[in-house]
Amino acid sequence: MTKVTFEEKYYSAVKETVYKTKLSNGLTVSLLPKQDFNEVYGIVTIQFGSVDATYTSLDKGLRHHPAGIAHFLEHKLFERENSEDIMAAFTRLGADSNAFTSFTKTSYLFSTIDHLLENLDLLDELVKDVHFTEESVLREQAIIQQEREMYQDDPDSRLFFATLANLYPDTPLATDIVGSEKSISDIQVSNLKENFTEFYKPVNMSLFLVGNIDVKVVEEYCSKKGKEVSNQFTVSKEQLLLQPVKQTDSLRMEVSSPKLAVAIRGNGQITEAESYRYNILLKLLFTMMFGWTSDRFQRLYETGKLDASLSLEVEVNSRFHFVILTMDTKEPVSLSHQFRKAIRQFSSDTDITEEHLDLVKSEMFGEFFSSMNSLEFIATQYDPMDCGETIFDFPKILQEITLEDVLEAGHRLIDNGDLVDFTIFPA
Structure with a gap:
């Protein structure tokens, strides 16, 4: 048994101590x-998401798999050797379990107030081996096709992913995380097993526990579990090959009011170490310009051109970064023009001031510390494998940010960025 010890790191801004180690x-x-x-939340995260359907393997060279492979594999790993759903085993222990796939990661989590080590054993079993068959994969295809159709029928989901497809045409981001109708039907046992073998290695995974835990108990558990030596990670992930954006597009659905998205794609390079801070800077910038505390929002709201549905999505990592604003509006053409113009001319925007920045920062401080009362929030927002700063650095980062920092981030994104809009009109 190899003894495991954790290194401590104290984050004064949140008054929390995080313990971290890497097993053998x-x-x-x-x-x-x-x-x-x-309660305790446990989450295993694999650095494997929807954008990783194409990669280079040290052994096999460039590999292309059907879109949606990461999400499909997430579904199938719940199948045990005896064909039982492992979720039922979590339930018998009094735990809730779930999983989700994002653009770059797949995560499996449980929450429990008892039987922590038994639940950890189940989580370990879940990501350690595969037990599916051709027959079970065919059944799952039908289930995931239904899930895809549900997202296709949801106007907000359709708006977001259609906008993303126009930002990143002919890339993995142009297809929903679940895949397309064709790609789902193309997924086979061989695809799933190959991706599992390539990506589901301990060296490409992390485990995070938050809540009522005893560090010594977990140390002892990990000392017994970390014995097997992992193969080295032998996959090189592909950079997205950016194509010209599709600047404007629309479709018709059963909606009561038009839905508009205005988005911008960043074309510069962002390092993983700076991505968390850059994300915060962009949220501050776009909240000052379009959030409910802005003069622009109040003016549009009072004249009935905009309502409280306005939403901001910021995604930043080393392979892609974008900002998407979505809203319900009876005047999508007019608002698209106004939003595009405001983004291009952001440096002279009267909503971007020291006073407004302080107000938005205060709001973000309040929202953050409220969220830190949720174990689920902490579990799903922190990844031990993230480089650079994390959510535990958030208050320190926010406090240090100046108006000049925000404007610099704006120039970095907008000066060479590409704008698009997408509208869903009532059928």
Whole structure:
């Protein structure tokens, strides 16, 4: 048995101590004890998402798999050797379990107030091996096709992913995370097993526990579990080959009011180490320009051109970054023109001031510390394998940000960025 010890890091801004180690098999493990909670959240994250359907393998060279492969694999890993759904085993232990796939990651999580180590065993079993058959894959195709159709019938989901497809045409981001009708039907057992073998290695995974945990108990557990030596990670992930954006597009659906998205694609390079801070800077900029505290929002709201549906999505990592604003409006053409113009001329925007920045920062501080009372928020927002700053650095980063920093981030995104809009009109 190899003894495991955790290194401590204290984050004064949030008054929390995070314990972190890397096991001999390559798995990164982090703990955040919070004794004022009864519950524990455990989450395993694999650095494998929807954009990774194409990659270069050291052994096999360039590999192309059907879109949606990461999400499909997430579904199938819940199938145990005896064909039982492992979710039922979590339930018998009194735990809730779930999983989700994003553009760059796949995560499996549980929450429990008891039987922590038994639940950890189940989580370990879930990501350690595959047990599906041709027959079970065919059944799952039908289930995921239904899920895809549900998203296709949802106007907000359709708006977001259609906008994303126009930002990143002919790339993995142009297809929904679940895949397309054709790609789902093209997925086979061989695809799933190959992707599992390539990506589901401890060296490409992390485990994070937050809540009512005893560090010593977890140390002992990890000492027994980390014995097997992992193969090295032998996959090179592909950079997105950016094509010209599709500047404007629309479709018709059963909606009561038009839905508009205005979005911008960043074309510069962002390092992983700076991505978290850059994300915050862009949220500050676009909230000052379009958030409910802005003069622009109040003016549009009072004249009935905009309502509280306005939403902001910012995504930043080393492979792609974008900002998408979505809203319900009876005047999509007019608002698209106004929003595009405001974004291009952001440096002279009267809503971008020191006073407004302080107000938005205060709001973000409040929202953050409120969210930190949720174990689920912490579990799903922190990844032990993230480079650079994390959510535990958020208050420090926010406090240090100046108006000049925000404007610099704006120039970095907007000066060479590409704008698009997408509208869903009533059928």
